[in-house]
Amino acid sequence: MHSHSVASDDSRATVEQYVKWIQVLRKRGHTVDGIVLTEHRQFDSQKDYSSLASQFDVLILKGSELDTRYGHFLVYGVTEALTKAIDFSDVRMDSRELMKAARQHDAIALPAHPGRFGIGLTDYIAQGETFEDVSIVERFNGGSRPGENERADELCISHGLLGIGGSDAHLTSHIATCMTDFNAVIKKESDLVDALLSNEFQPVWLADTLNGSSA
Amino acid sequence: MPYYDEIELGDEIGPIEKVATDDEVSNFCHVWGAPTPNRFTNADVAAKSGMKETIVPGIMTMAMMAQLLTDWGGPGSIKDLDLVFRQPVPHNRALTMAATITDLREEDGENLVECDILMTGTEGERYVGGKAIVTLPSR
Amino acid sequence: MAMELEYDRSLYGVEHKAGPFEITDEIIDRANSSTGESGLAFTSDGGAQELGYKGRIAPPTLPCILVRQVSLPDVKVKFGKTQMHAGQRVEPKAPVYSGDQLTASSHLKDVYAKTGRSGTMVFVVWETTFTNQDGTVVAEVQESFAKRE
Numbered sequence: 001m002h003s004h005s006v007a008s009d010d011s012r013a014t015v016e017q018y019v020k021w022i023q024v025l026r027k028r029g030h031t032v033d034g035i036v037l038t039e040h041r042q043f044d045s046q047k048d049y050s051s052l053a054s055q056f057d058v059l060i061l062k063g064s065e066l067d068t069r070y071g072h073f074l075v076y077g078v079t080e081a082l083t084k085a086i087d088f089s090d091v092r093m094d095s096r097e098l099m100k101a102a103r104q105h106d107a108i109a110l111p112a113h114p115g116r117f118g119i120g121l122t123d124y125i126a127q128g129e130t131f132e133d134v135s136i137v138e139r140f141n142g143g144s145r146p147g148e149n150e151r152a153d154e155l156c157i158s159h160g161l162l163g164i165g166g167s168d169a170h171l172t173s174h175i176a177t178c179m180t181d182f183n184a185v186i187k188k189e190s191d192l193v194d195a196l197l198s199n200e201f202q203p204v205w206l207a208d209t210l211n212g213s214s215a
Numbered sequence: 216m217p218y219y220d221e222i223e224l225g226d227e228i229g230p231i232e233k234v235a236t237d238d239e240v241s242n243f244c245h246v247w248g249a250p251t252p253n254r255f256t257n258a259d260v261a262a263k264s265g266m267k268e269t270i271v272p273g274i275m276t277m278a279m280m281a282q283l284l285t286d287w288g289g290p291g292s293i294k295d296l297d298l299v300f301r302q303p304v305p306h307n308r309a310l311t312m313a314a315t316i317t318d319l320r321e322e323d324g325e326n327l328v329e330c331d332i333l334m335t336g337t338e339g340e341r342y343v344g345g346k347a348i349v350t351l352p353s354r
Numbered sequence: 355m356a357m358e359l360e361y362d363r364s365l366y367g368v369e370h371k372a373g374p375f376e377i378t379d380e381i382i383d384r385a386n387s388s389t390g391e392s393g394l395a396f397t398s399d400g401g402a403q404e405l406g407y408k409g410r411i412a413p414p415t416l417p418c419i420l421v422r423q424v425s426l427p428d429v430k431v432k433f434g435k436t437q438m439h440a441g442q443r444v445e446p447k448a449p450v451y452s453g454d455q456l457t458a459s460s461h462l463k464d465v466y467a468k469t470g471r472s473g474t475m476v477f478v479v480w481e482t483t484f485t486n487q488d489g490t491v492v493a494e495v496q497e498s499f500a501k502r503e
Binding site for chain 2: 381382385387388389390391393394395396402405407411413415418419422436438439440441442443444445446449468482500
């Protein structure tokens, strides 16, 4: 649910390398059905990964990770209309306006790594900010430092929030370290948005998927 | 030195462990031409920069990580080493360097091995991370 | 309101030359001793010749050490008080031998903003090409610096 390719300034992995690595993980007995590319501060509607997806039998969806005044937000179901409504390169956009705009355009925006020190939603809530439209956060993040996923856990419990899992991979071998297990079958971005709105999912660690034990 | 034909995706290079001592950092800064005092050798300057302690220069960590690859693949084997300096690296503490092979391909007549490469600390801190491309001969 | 980045945009497209930098045994020795490098090709002519080189070579990251000696102009980014080295990339293209004289040519590649654990940061990216006395490109180096408040 959260990964970056070389299109993001700080990633060193290509999409092809990610899907090849997923074959390594599958050979080791893990279940990985797909990835969502959430490039920093951008969305490329022209990029088509369908032949790569078909060649390696990995669903490849596109979203974005946007910088906002209240931390990073993952956006799923991005449309061209949404990219016109919101300046994706604005690092100080209002996250509440982003969430409203996303819903108006059949997309969904939710806080990434809410427990991250210095930039997580938990810090802004502690400063007195409220976010009524947040019902789902990224509870498991593969790039978190010690203590950060724990803070996200506490946030979910204290505020009754649902959680997804995302690897936040910037390197090939870090893909799928955390994932989200959905009840629904997902084939395209709008299916992903519907699945998130259904509230039927849970975050999982890669180890949880060994030999079909989950997902 | 390994041969390209013997390598598989997921193979590991290393790990090796090194420590950057105060003297080694000071020596490195001399070669580098860093103006003194600086946050790499002077605790007060480091504190003024918001550091808890003096730190190891990013380029020095890069040189250390390159050794993991040249020890494995040979002195001229590195084609590309691309690193992000994620956290300040402390002096006098064990630094572990390792790489995971993530891609194998032939390009312009060369065998290329691509890997994720990391420098981590004793508590699993990800200090430096990135990608390297190394060339290896065929058997 | 979007964050407007103010800096000296006239620097784009301008090449900044520096050097020559002489690669001496002393420089290679000090670089090696500071990182514990003991590879034969980097420590002696004989060791390098056994491996097919004409003489002792510098470790592949030596151009990254030299690049800091290139006096690059101030990009005049109107943001932030402190600057940290955010990333570095080296693509060695040919061996660098003891005795080589290298020249550098640098240009500004990009300036952009992002946020992270340290808050808002502005990144400045430079690219440098090192060429030896024979006109052979020996390395391409990219450096990224992060300015923060």
